[in-house]
Amino acid sequence: MTVVAAMLLDAYRELNSKKLFWITLVLSGMVVIGYGSIGFDEDGMSILYGLKHVDSEFIKQGSPWARAMYMGIFSDFVVTIWLSWIAIILALISTTTIFPDFVASGTIDLVLAKPITRIKLFVIKYLTSLLFVVLQVGLFCVGVFACVGLRLGEWNWMIFAAVPIVTVFYSYLYSANVLTGILTRSAITALLLTMLFWCGLWSIQSSEVILNQFRLMSQVQAERAQEIVDRVEASLTTADDAENGGGKLQRLRWERELEGAQEDHEQAQELEQTLATWHRRVRVVIIVLPKTQQTVGLLSRWLKDPHGFSIMAMMRGDMTGVMPGSHANRATDVDAETSRRMEAYYDDPSPWFIITTSLGFELLVLGVACWMFVRRDY
Amino acid sequence: MATTNGEYVIDLHHVEKIYRGKVHALRGVEMQVHRGEIFGLLGPNGAGKSTLVKIMMTVVRPTHIGGTLLGRPIGHKPTLRRVGYLPEDHRFPRYLTGRQALEFYAALAKVDRRTRKRRAAELLTTVGMSDWADKKVSTYSKGMMQRVGLAQALVNDPQLVLLDEPTDGVDPVGRREIRDILVELRRRGTTIFLNSHLLSELEMVCDRVAILVQGKVVMQGTIDDLTAQSRRYEITIQGAAPDWAQGDPSIRVEVLSDGQSKLIIQGSEPGPMQPILDRLRRESRIICAMEPVRETLEDLFMRAVTDPATGQILAPGALPPVGRSGKGGRR
Numbered sequence: 117m118t119v120v121a122a123m124l125l126d127a128y129r130e131l132n133s134k135k136l137f138w139i140t141l142v143l144s145g146m147v148v149i150g151y152g153s154i155g156f157d158e159d160g161m162s163i164l165y166g167l168k169h170v171d172s173e174f175i176k177q178g179s180p181w182a183r184a185m186y187m188g189i190f191s192d193f194v195v196t197i198w199l200s201w202i203a204i205i206l207a208l209i210s211t212t213t214i215f216p217d218f219v220a221s222g223t224i225d226l227v228l229a230k231p232i233t234r235i236k237l238f239v240i241k242y243l244t245s246l247l248f249v250v251l252q253v254g255l256f257c258v259g260v261f262a263c264v265g266l267r268l269g270e271w272n273w274m275i276f277a278a279v280p281i282v283t284v285f286y287s288y289l290y291s292a293n294v295l296t297g298i299l300t301r302s303a304i305t306a307l308l309l310t311m312l313f314w315c316g317l318w319s320i321q322s323s324e325v326i327l328n329q330f331r332l333m334s335q336v337q338a339e340r341a342q343e344i345v346d347r348v349e350a351s352l353t354t355a356d357d358a359e360n361g362g363g364k365l366q367r368l369r370w371e372r373e374l375e376g377a378q379e380d381h382e383q384a385q386e387l388e389q390t391l392a393t394w395h396r397r398v399r400v401v402i403i404v405l406p407k408t409q410q411t412v413g414l415l416s417r418w419l420k421d422p423h424g425f426s427i428m429a430m431m432r433g434d435m436t437g438v439m440p441g442s443h444a445n446r447a448t449d450v451d452a453e454t455s456r457r458m459e460a461y462y463d464d465p466s467p468w469f470i471i472t473t474s475l476g477f478e479l480l481v482l483g484v485a486c487w488m489f490v491r492r493d494y
Numbered sequence: 495m496a497t498t499n500g501e502y503v504i505d506l507h508h509v510e511k512i513y514r515g516k517v518h519a520l521r522g523v524e525m526q527v528h529r530g531e532i533f534g535l536l537g538p539n540g541a542g543k544s545t546l547v548k549i550m551m552t553v554v555r556p557t558h559i560g561g562t563l564l565g566r567p568i569g570h571k572p573t574l575r576r577v578g579y580l581p582e583d584h585r586f587p588r589y590l591t592g593r594q595a596l597e598f599y600a601a602l603a604k605v606d607r608r609t610r611k612r613r614a615a616e617l618l619t620t621v622g623m624s625d626w627a628d629k630k631v632s633t634y635s636k637g638m639m640q641r642v643g644l645a646q647a648l649v650n651d652p653q654l655v656l657l658d659e660p661t662d663g664v665d666p667v668g669r670r671e672i673r674d675i676l677v678e679l680r681r682r683g684t685t686i687f688l689n690s691h692l693l694s695e696l697e698m699v700c701d702r703v704a705i706l707v708q709g710k711v712v713m714q715g716t717i718d719d720l721t722a723q724s725r726r727y728e729i730t731i732q733g734a735a736p737d738w739a740q741g742d743p744s745i746r747v748e749v750l751s752d753g754q755s756k757l758i759i760q761g762s763e764p765g766p767m768q769p770i771l772d773r774l775r776r777e778s779r780i781i782c783a784m785e786p787v788r789e790t791l792e793d794l795f796m797r798a799v800t801d802p803a804t805g806q807i808l809a810p811g812a813l814p815p816v817g818r819s820g821k822g823g824r825r
Binding site: 226 | 513548552555571573577583584586588590594599603605
């Protein structure tokens, strides 16, 4: 316990000495101030602490729209853009020196000569290195918690779920940083390789999303084409039964429509099958890799509006959550249906699956790093 | 496996280290350090001194090792709680103050909070750094770093202290202070293992020394024992040496440049000298000087690093292994 406490205190002192830690904290504070500047009253919403007012019938004090919008800004924008990208990049820059400095000649000798096993030393050092993100996100969440409480009157403790989620997300990347840091003993190389690893993850995950989107779109298109085929075939049957003889032109039109719909159906089905094959392959790769986007996405899931309203859905014009009447119009909208299926698809895997498979990869990377740390002569 | 002998604080047998680049750094080192003594390890650059110390401190993994440290097998981590270590060119985290650094390393050595605070304050005073205790180590000079480094090695109140070049970069006053600290530690029963190039300093404080050359211990013992063979009397006389002296196998004659001659008689006893002096007196020879002479540690060191066959100084550094010596153990 003495050792853990000492290394935790040391990690804090190290962070405290880094200017970037304080710069990130100030920037986080500014984001919270910006977030808190959005308010609601009986006539609508205000921005920049009342400098600008937007009248709205729906987004106003006490409405579910306002609640969903405010929480959505946090989970879909603030967490996704600020905490998952910008703050993480700043955190990586700040912490990339920790392990290369730790294993530097002259420093490591002092530590290894103490009565602590190398494995224990490695694990404690790794865990205490995550302090940067824990502190940053923790303080950030306190600010957001206060904003939500004051603006919506809702003291939502789930906001603090961002702390473990962003920390776990960061740890996926940091494990790669530790491995490369121990391997190369160079902070700058470790940082570049980690960024490369992150880009790789992002590319693979984005490819999977794009492939899946087109696959689902083809699926919807095939279904829509099948609906047309069914409808036209029904019409033709009805016409045959009627045998009125006066609808030859109409029949010809139906036959052409049927032919076109069948062709569309075949093409969409064929495309869906091809995309499904590729999607399956990419998905196999993704299963073993850290799922950064899905991990961060968990927060949106957990903070989802109880009425089904989502800011992302609103942005794409899907109002089903709060305007059930709009369903009929949207049902024919392939894009909206595809988006809905996408959302359902990515809401399907359990948080347990997402976190454990990702941590499995992280453990593997850390295992290699630890093995190298333990075996090396300094 | 070596025997565990309570008399020895360090008892090393067959220590081998072959680095990945196939550099044979240590080739069967045998070494014993007694309780409560100051032991000096000497050797030219690359002889393997630091590697040996690092092996004892578990910083480097040996290829093969037998023996004990404080009665426990080398590599036994809990034993290191009773050992202090100052590595060569050590670096403290730059964001810590001297006091914080001491307390941090004491905590890693599992010293309780109250004790480490008290020890840190005491030791900073002992090494003359109390005025700088709360300044960042990034502002320290090399000598100051060494002083705090020494304090760090003592912060867990160790029974054994291994110091690798402790006076490196320290001014003469500081060196003397460090020597005094070491002598005081010995007085209190602490065993000190010193690794240094500064032979004159080692000579002043060490009870026993070992000389490591090309990964092997070539000499080991007290300075008196090691220099016993070299003890002699030297008589300087005016003019050429007498014929009888040149014909006597127990007397070595050297002709000096200023017309003087030197008669060298091996041995530490003054008895055999007397007839020679009497005879020189009888012959009315002018005796300019007579003195008992002993090898210095530097002479001893030079003898150790000189190839007896060729008279050449052995090349610095470790020997590459002959062929691919896969000698069993860990890599």
